Amino acid sequence: MELIQSFFSLFRNARHIWYTIGKIGYLAQLICTLIGILITAVTVIIAWRIYQKAGKDGWACLIPFYRDYVLYEIAFGNGLWFLIQFVPVARFVFNIMLNVRLAKVFGKGTGFGIGLWLLPLIFRAILALDDSAVYRGPIPL
Numbered sequence: 001m002e003l004i005q006s007f008f009s010l011f012r013n014a015r016h017i018w019y020t021i022g023k024i025g026y027l028a029q030l031i032c033t034l035i036g037i038l039i040t041a042v043t044v045i046i047a048w049r050i051y052q053k054a055g056k057d058g059w060a061c062l063i064p065f066y067r068d069y070v071l072y073e074i075a076f077g078n079g080l081w082f083l084i085q086f087v088p089v090a091r092f093v094f095n096i097m098l099n100v101r102l103a104k105v106f107g108k109g110t111g112f113g114i115g116l117w118l119l120p121l122i123f124r125a126i127l128a129l130d131d132s133a134v135y136r137g138p139i140p141l
Contacts, residue, residue, distance in 0.1 A: 053128070096114075108133060
């Protein structure tokens with residue numbers, strides 16, 4: 001009889017442990033969601049500022065394909081270059097070219113462009129908040 005009671009007490013304690021673990025999981029999920037929302041908001045603010053520095057409408061960074069069109073227009077002068085991103089290997093090469101050109105049209109060097117490609121959130125924040133980064137117009141191919 002004692003063996004049966006101790007067996008059932010394991011289940012009672014296990015239920016309490018799983019309940020506690022579940023609460024910790026919900027808290028972790030909430031924290032991760034809030035961090036994700038914060039990163040998204042910062043990314044939108046940075047992109048909005050870059051678009052405004054280039055003389056474009058800031059809201060353009062919110063619309064998926066139009067965002068790419070305007071970004072290519074800022075860097076290359078012709079937004080239709082964004083269509084190249086639908087070709088897999090060419091997308092990789094043009095993404096590097098886009099970031100290098102984006103750095104150059106704002107008066108930065110090739111190294112800064114590589115930084116834009118490797119660490120976009122950090123380098124785009126620098127580009128958006130740096131007063132010395134002034135849009136100089138697109139560089140033709």
